[in-house]
Amino acid sequence: xxxxxxxxxxxxxxxxxxxxxxxxxxxxxxxxxSSSSSAKPSGEITVYNGQHESLTQAxxxxxxxxxxxxxxxxxxxxxxxxxQLVQEASASPADVFLTENSPAISLVxxxxxxxxxxxxTLAQVPAGYRPKSGDWTGIAARSTVFVYNPAxxxxxxxxxxxLDLANPSWKGKWAASPSGADFQAxxxxxxxxxxxxxxxxWLSAMKQNFVAxxxxxxxxxxxxxxxxxxxxxxxxYWFGDQAGTGENSKNTKMMYFxxxxxxxxxxxxxxxxxxxxxxxxxxxxxxxxxxxxxxxLILQTGNSFEYPVASDVAANPALVPLTxxxxxxxxxxxxxxxxxxxxxxxxxxx
Amino acid sequence: xxxxxxxxxxxxxAAASPNRARRGDVRSRAPKRLMxxxxxxxxxxxxxxxxxxxxxxxxGWPTLxxxxxxxxxxxxxxxxxxxxxxxxxxxxxVGLAAALLVERTTLPGARVFALLLAAPLxxxxxVHSYGWVTVIPSLHGLGSGVLIGTLAYFPLVYxxxxxxxxxxxxxxxxxxxxxxxxxxxxxxxxIFPQLRLPLxxxxxxxxxxxLAEYGAFALIRFDTFTTAIIDQYRSTFNGPAxxxxxxxxxxxxxxxxxxxxGARGRARFARVGAGASRPVIRRRLRRSTxxxxxxxxxxVLLSTGVPLITVVRWxxxxxxxxxxxxxxxxxxxxxxxxxxxxxxxxxxLALPVALLAVRYxxxxxxxxxxxxxxxxxLPGIVTALALVTVxxxxxxxxxxxxxxxxxxxxxxFLPRALVSLSAGLAQVPLGLEEAxxxxxxxxxxxxxxxxxxxxxxxxxxxxALVFLGVINELTATLLLAPSGTxxxxxxxxxxxxxIDYAGAAPYxxxxxxxxxxxxxLLFSRSRLVETR
Numbered sequence: 085x086x087x088x089x090x091x092x093x094x095x096x097x098x099x100x101x102x103x104x105x106x107x108x109x110x111x112x113x114x115x116x117x118s119s120s121s122s123a124k125p126s127g128e129i130t131v132y133n134g135q136h137e138s139l140t141q142a143x144x145x146x147x148x149x150x151x152x153x154x155x156x157x158x159x160x161x162x163x164x165x166x167x168q169l170v171q172e173a174s175a176s177p178a179d180v181f182l183t184e185n186s187p188a189i190s191l192v193x194x195x196x197x198x199x200x201x202x203x204x205t206l207a208q209v210p211a212g213y214r215p216k217s218g219d220w221t222g223i224a225a226r227s228t229v230f231v232y233n234p235a236x237x238x239x240x241x242x243x244x245x246x247l248d249l250a251n252p253s254w255k256g257k258w259a260a261s262p263s264g265a266d267f268q269a270x271x272x273x274x275x276x277x278x279x280x281x282x283x284x285x286w287l288s289a290m291k292q293n294f295v296a297x298x299x300x301x302x303x304x305x306x307x308x309x310x311x312x313x314x315x316x317x318x319x320x321y322w323f324g325d326q327a328g329t330g331e332n333s334k335n336t337k338m339m340y341f342x343x344x345x346x347x348x349x350x351x352x353x354x355x356x357x358x359x360x361x362x363x364x365x366x367x368x369x370x371x372x373x374x375x376x377x378x379x380x381l382i383l384q385t386g387n388s389f390e391y392p393v394a395s396d397v398a399a400n401p402a403l404v405p406l407t408x409x410x411x412x413x414x415x416x417x418x419x420x421x422x423x424x425x426x427x428x429x430x431x432x433x434x
Numbered sequence: 435x436x437x438x439x440x441x442x443x444x445x446x447x448a449a450a451s452p453n454r455a456r457r458g459d460v461r462s463r464a465p466k467r468l469m470x471x472x473x474x475x476x477x478x479x480x481x482x483x484x485x486x487x488x489x490x491x492x493x494g495w496p497t498l499x500x501x502x503x504x505x506x507x508x509x510x511x512x513x514x515x516x517x518x519x520x521x522x523x524x525x526x527x528v529g530l531a532a533a534l535l536v537e538r539t540t541l542p543g544a545r546v547f548a549l550l551l552a553a554p555l556x557x558x559x560x561v562h563s564y565g566w567v568t569v570i571p572s573l574h575g576l577g578s579g580v581l582i583g584t585l586a587y588f589p590l591v592y593x594x595x596x597x598x599x600x601x602x603x604x605x606x607x608x609x610x611x612x613x614x615x616x617x618x619x620x621x622x623x624x625i626f627p628q629l630r631l632p633l634x635x636x637x638x639x640x641x642x643x644x645l646a647e648y649g650a651f652a653l654i655r656f657d658t659f660t661t662a663i664i665d666q667y668r669s670t671f672n673g674p675a676x677x678x679x680x681x682x683x684x685x686x687x688x689x690x691x692x693x694x695x696g697a698r699g700r701a702r703f704a705r706v707g708a709g710a711s712r713p714v715i716r717r718r719l720r721r722s723t724x725x726x727x728x729x730x731x732x733x734v735l736l737s738t739g740v741p742l743i744t745v746v747r748w749x750x751x752x753x754x755x756x757x758x759x760x761x762x763x764x765x766x767x768x769x770x771x772x773x774x775x776x777x778x779x780x781x782x783l784a785l786p787v788a789l790l791a792v793r794y795x796x797x798x799x800x801x802x803x804x805x806x807x808x809x810x811x812l813p814g815i816v817t818a819l820a821l822v823t824v825x826x827x828x829x830x831x832x833x834x835x836x837x838x839x840x841x842x843x844x845x846x847f848l849p850r851a852l853v854s855l856s857a858g859l860a861q862v863p864l865g866l867e868e869a870x871x872x873x874x875x876x877x878x879x880x881x882x883x884x885x886x887x888x889x890x891x892x893x894x895x896x897x898a899l900v901f902l903g904v905i906n907e908l909t910a911t912l913l914l915a916p917s918g919t920x921x922x923x924x925x926x927x928x929x930x931x932x933i934d935y936a937g938a939a940p941y942x943x944x945x946x947x948x949x950x951x952x953x954x955l956l957f958s959r960s961r962l963v964e965t966r
Contacts, residue, residue: 130917137928158917159928160668167671175830177917263665298652301933311572332933425669432506434665434675 125366128154134162162188162265185269187421189354215417220356232314246347250289273349287431320389464794471786485820501678529591560649565741594632646813752936776843784851858892
């Protein structure tokens with residue numbers, strides 16, 4: 085830092101800058117990269133957490149150990165918390181929002197409730213895993229998979245596309261957890277790739293064919309027990325169970341649709357800082373921590389089995405690398421949750 | 435709401451004692467402050483009802499009808515109605531049969547069974563479901579819903595029926611038998627009519643429980659209005675579809691309330707003159723003894739054995755790991771904190787309403803009392819949705835505060851405290867308080883020193899019932915509690931959702947352990963034979 089003699093003119097400039105900074109502070113919208121990096125994070129933050137409680141708790145514990153910032157979690161489903169933030173608007177007690185999928189955080193972004201992410205944080209995340217706006221960032225990723233019971237479904241009978249599951253031959257043969265954010269994100273990818281009319285007709289065929297379960301783990305458990313031949317879930321439930329006792333997955337196999345199919349959708353989990361955060365310094369520091377090597381290593385080595393997306397951390401060696409999944413290319417910030425819930429409500433699925 | 439009516443049945447005789455002020459009494463004009471307090475509390479109580487009505491109006495008929503008249507709602511209606519229509523009569527039969535065997539036969543060990551049959555009440559419905567899903571993982575649909583509903587809730591019929599059976603006047607049966615009535619005809623024509631009120635009261639409670647329960651049915655993939663509202667809530671927070679479903683559900687609850695009060699009619703069964711209280715006539719079961727034993731043993735095994743054995747099995751399978759995550763103590767402390775404050779606040783709020791109802795009965799008192807009953811019959815999710823919306827829009831400082839959670843508990847469980855308090859107040863000799871005042875003691879001080887001391891036991895009993903409701907509450911706590919809240923029920927549910935059944939077991943066990951004393955209290959109060 086250099087020191088100069090303060091002239092009258094400079095003083096005016098400093099005054100003006102101060103006013104700008106103050107105003108920016110009032111509207112809580114500092115320019116990207118301008119905030120915080122110098123101040124030391126402290127105090128506590130409230131995180132609205134749509135992610136798995138155990139994963140976020142692991143992040144929070146490590147972050148607290150490092151920064152002594154206390155992290156309070158409010159756990160819920162992505163869309164529930166996203167809509168809650170929109171309703172709370174400027175009165176929200178939340179500092180950070182973490183999701184499992186991007187539609188809910190895009191919803192909050194469209195309501196203009198998110199503050200720009202620190203440039204240093206964005207620099208840790210490749211452009212493909214965050215929106216251009218820089219208002220939130222990817223923190224992890226997960227892939228859609230088709231889980232099936234080989235005793236009930238031979239390799240020849242496997243679908244080649246998610247769209248096949250709309251055929252009458254699949255009636256009563258596949259399961260999903262439609263009230264969860266995960267499956268709704270998969271539908272939003274379908275909507276993005278194939279348009280509204282195709283999604284609508286796929287959903288009404290789905291209503292005829294699928295069996296509803298509550299939660300992806302429950303879907304997998306049912307497939308494992310032979311209650312139903314197959315299900316559409318995310319990959320990490322299977323790996324998580326295999327790493328443990330395997331009691332809910334040992335009779336199942338997984339298939340990746342690949343081929344840029346809607347069923348090969350890779351969902352980006354998002355993290356954002358609320359404009360109204362009372363502790364933006366700590367909130368930004370938390371996201372920086374999650375996307376830094378240390379936070380991403382928790383994904384690699386922990387038992388979440390979600391994909392790391394930042395700081396060049398490789399996935400857990402048990403997983404098929406992201407680059408081999410041949411996922412459809414979708415800008416995560418375009419995924420729409422509101423239309424999806426409307427369409428699913430209209431189809432009578434939720 | 436649940437157990438309040440049982441307490442109600444138990445306390446009903448007490449409440450009718452001569453100390454209840456009568457119309458036209460000199461004291462029949464209530465003090466303004468008391469009236470104001472009761473009116474304010476009832477207004478608070480009516481918030482969920484007003485919310486549902488206002489949201490329905492604001493949403494507008496075109497949107498609302500599109501959200502209500504759709505196939506999904508039809509499916510839910512079929513499921514929900516089917517559940518209630520099948521389960522309620524089934525629980526009535528199961529509960530009544532159990533009560534008859536325990537109270538009116540000479541079956542050895544009847545006393546032990548009498549207690550064991552009340553035990554399912556100490557097990558939250560979602561723990562019943564958790565037990566059954568462990569044993570039969572593929573359980574789903576209406577049949578399973580009926581199974582769980584029956585096993586979890588039949589004590590709500592059994593307890594009041596057993597209590598009524600103990601109190602029947604044997605003289606009536608002796609007279610009937612003297613007139614040549616055979617046992618079957620005796621049951622149908624003499625005993626059964628006298629059980630109408632406890633049967634109806636218990637059935638009403640069960641119907642309302644079935645309508646409100648979330649966890650137990652979510653676990654067996656059986657969708658009712660309540661589970662669907664929560665699915666919508668998870669997808670949209672308090673979106674219009676959730677609210678539309680809530681209004682249908684409120685309609686169902688009101689329908690059940692009206693049906694019950696219609697069926698109850700004006701008939702009352704009473705004996706003229708006190709008579710001498712004598713033990714009831716017990717029948718000797720001869721050849722049917724093994725069948726009777728079989729029935730009771732199977733019922734106890736299915737209703738208490740399955741969940742309890744499963745919890746213990748998971749605890750053994752999980753070993754030390756499931757106790758070691760350091761969250762259990764904090765969660766237990768938090769649950770106790772909510773249970774105790776919830777009970778205290780609910781009791782304090784119930785006091786003015788009970789005072790008004792007992793000492794200054796009249797139309798206003800009746801209306802205020804019934805608002806409390808109606809609100810408490812609404813599922814927790816409806817009350818919670820109302821409070822979330824109202825606080826977020828108009829009462830920001832209360833939003834996500836523990837005060838709001840306590841208010842929700844008060845709205846949901848007010849009648850539990852109300853019934854006990856009213857019964858207690860009715861037994862306080864008014865003369866004592868008046869005498870204290872005539873000695874120059876300030877009326878408030880006189881009230882505290884005389885009346886409060888008198889009603890302390892019944893107040894504690896009411897508070898205990900509220901406590902039982904709070905510690906097993908899941909949905910309203912999830913929606914309203916401050917961030918970071920992890921009650922036993924929340925912890926249990928979050929682990930079950932991750933299918934970590936072993937990790938959920940300690941929380942299930944603690945909920946059962948906390949519920950046992952209150953269940954025992956309920957049981958022993960239902961055994962008090964009125965000697966008046």
